[in-house]
Amino acid sequence: MNQLQRMMGLARGLTAPVLASLIVVAAASLCSPVSASDESKPASKSVAPTNAAPDRVVLRSGKVVDGLILEETETQITMTVVVAGISAKTTYPKSDILEIKRGNNVKPADDAAVKAAETTTPAALEKPADTKPATDTLAKDDDPDLTRLYLVKLEGRFGSDIAKTTLANLFSEADKELGDAVPGAGTMQGKTVVDPSKRDRNIIVLKLDTGSEGRSDLFKAEDIVPVVKEQIVDRGRRVVFWIQRATGWAAVFPFVSPDIYFTPDGRLGGVSDLDEFDIGDHLVNEKQISLRIGHAEGFLIKGGYGEHIPALHAMLRKQEWLYVKFEGGKPIYLERELEESDGDGWTLLSDDGAGDNKDESALSGNDLFLLEPDWAEKLGISDGTAATIDDLAFRLGVHRHYKTIEKNKAQKAVDAWKSGIADAIKDINPQQTEQRRLGRLWREINELPAGSDFDERKKSRGKKITLLRQIRSIISKYAEVFDADGTWRSRIDVDLAKLQQEAEEDARQNRSQNSGGGGRR
């Protein structure tokens, strides 16, 4: 990045020191109190009125809405849905609809989902004692009523162990294994989509145990998230996030899906270093913080969680207050210190972390808001809490007839990438730190003898060139993680050119000495 570019500051092209700390600003929507909008989250919560045969509408956003279709015109449909126990009439433009299933088209297995969702609090559901999951021996794969839960665990560092290629490989392998891809039409002409008749029955569950370390990982999320979004919105793939840990900037990742569940020890949030952002003066730091918040807010809005932006702010900056109360089952947020005129019923979720409010650890106290299962569910961000895949199946309403596909090809692809990254770090890590030793190939280069005569120097140089090319090759393979802008490879190219010229010069001098009768040295 040259000076001129630096003048205005780039969101992406910042160097490591520039990205020295991420912060967050509640830049815009500090208009409080903020009411959750009507277009609140997951349509998977929307169900048909009790005892009514449900119709189902699959939206392009990936949401699935069950209810009763009241009216249909050329451009829109109007249906009655039940959200959190409240019946409401809702209209959807047909341009937002992928598929409409009427009454009998909704499979009996889905009744469970409908009934489960009719209850306002998922936690209140009791798991039937006689429910047994289908297994390979209990259900055949070609069973049309069988729901497949295709479970993939995403563990490790967000942005490297979990990268754009990881996700692309994951979905590609899942397509092959589930065998449900069919040719697309319209805007998906020439591509494949998930067979509409199988969308509700082939569910990919991504179990997250990931966090980010780097301050630029927010921008890595911008490369990763669209891969999942394409699956949900364009291809009609149902992707469920099951969160054990999504910390740092990985916290924005699950918001791509309308289906979010937590494990009992799950947590989301914890971008702890944004307030320490320090690349220069206060104004520039606030600029960097502000633009990052703007980007992070975009993830929530795009995923249909825009009303929870105040909660995001409290996750990102210690000084942000966050209170909540509920009206009609919906959260109302307050992003400032409570005043008497605000009335009763507020619960403090995060204070300003200043003075007496300062906690020893921002993450263990309430200086920064860390979303845990109970509040995730109360706020309507999570659809429920599940300790096991069986629990999750129950929450998803598919407990009557399902099969879990673990140890699948997608998991192998994910594990292979992670293992490749670990090996690459062992080989090419350029720095000796307390946590990491200098990579093996760099150590080998450093240990090469200088060479006392031409032959030794030639041999040593040749070996060095080979090792540098190996390093370059590894960097290229994992470029999105190690060298997205090509700077590192460019530096290696320069080193290789220098060695080449050094070799020529050495050879020339050697020839000159030989012709002078000096013999080889």
Place this chain on the structure above:
Amino acid sequence: MKRPLSMLALLLASLVMTLTFAASSFALDRITLKNGKVVEGVITKEGDGFVFVDVMIGKMKRAEIITADQVSKIERDIDAKGAAAPSTAGTTATPTIPAGAEPAKPAEPEPATPPTSDDGVTKVCFISLEDEVGTYLNADALKKSVELVKNQNPDIVVLVINSGGGALLEVQPLSDYIHEEMKKHYRVVGWIQSAISAASMTVFNCEEIYMMREGNVGGTVAFSMQGGGAKAIDGEGLERVLKAGEEISKRGKRNPLIMRAMQVFGELSADIDENGKVTWYEGTQGKYLVNPDDRILTLNSDNAKKFGVSLGTADTKDELLRLMGVKEWKEVGLEADKYQREFRENVKKFSALANKLLSEFDLAKAAANSAANDEKLRLMYLGRAEGKLKELQSAVRKAPSFEKYSQFNKEWFEDQFDQLRKLKKPRT
């Protein structure tokens, strides 16, 4: 040896060049004083109780300060519209931005009446503008894109913005081209995925802005890298940047307070009436605090729409055109966007290649220098250096913005070739 312009020199030059929005680029303002005197010029600064006006006397520019108690009326852009456009504050006796009142408010943007072609189908051209403003996103490349589509007579040109900012130097050329050229011929629409910093100043020239759901716009603080880190521009430089923000806001018919809150600290609040009309305040008078005094404003798609900066939110072309009120449309000028993509690809390729070629060029020159006693070898290395220089020059031609935004400009190449020619002369 003459080296390329130092970065500092380049930085300063660019700052000055960028921020000097020539008075002629913008319309004149007219201030009628209570004593009947009329002053015409360009209002350069408005403060609490005064305005600065640049008045031309012959070819000379003179700055005048007029206090609030002297002013009867302020009219803005008097030469742009053929008739005076009185400011909201103009009919009051104060030229300042009064607390709680509208400052020099341009008309709020609203969707234009959709133009249609002869066959009734609206022709729309989408041009993607991405990456760093300057090297990857610039007025020259945009102009070439637009020229490629001219013969297809698009009714609407949509600029699809995804940029984290870049060189301030490019802001005015982009602003001038969009405002003075493109808007004359087309309905120009900004469609934002991300428009940070210089990119936000670029898109604010568009009177119609729409955003993608993940969209963001703002974070427009101008800064330079100095010894101690990044430092926000201050003093006269800041005044010019703020002035540029104001002028661009006027071009986009947007309240300048919005851009200002993106550039410097300051409270910004707003009211929204029952018809959705937004009134902005420099302070906390409004019902909605849009930006507190210790923050820099970046708007997301929801807020941008709520406060009228964006006219709507759309993720697909169909959605966008529907919001724009266009019933039937067809996409034209695919080559315009293709050019942008190829241009960016070339810049990217060149960027990766440039350092390598420059190093190889330097290495060959150094080797020639060390072979001073072997004329044949020396000339061989000089020949290699020349070859690398030509490769570099050829690469730059494919990425012309590098001439402007890097050391590899025309003068630098001439200087390098000249040195090589001198070095090649036989030594006596």
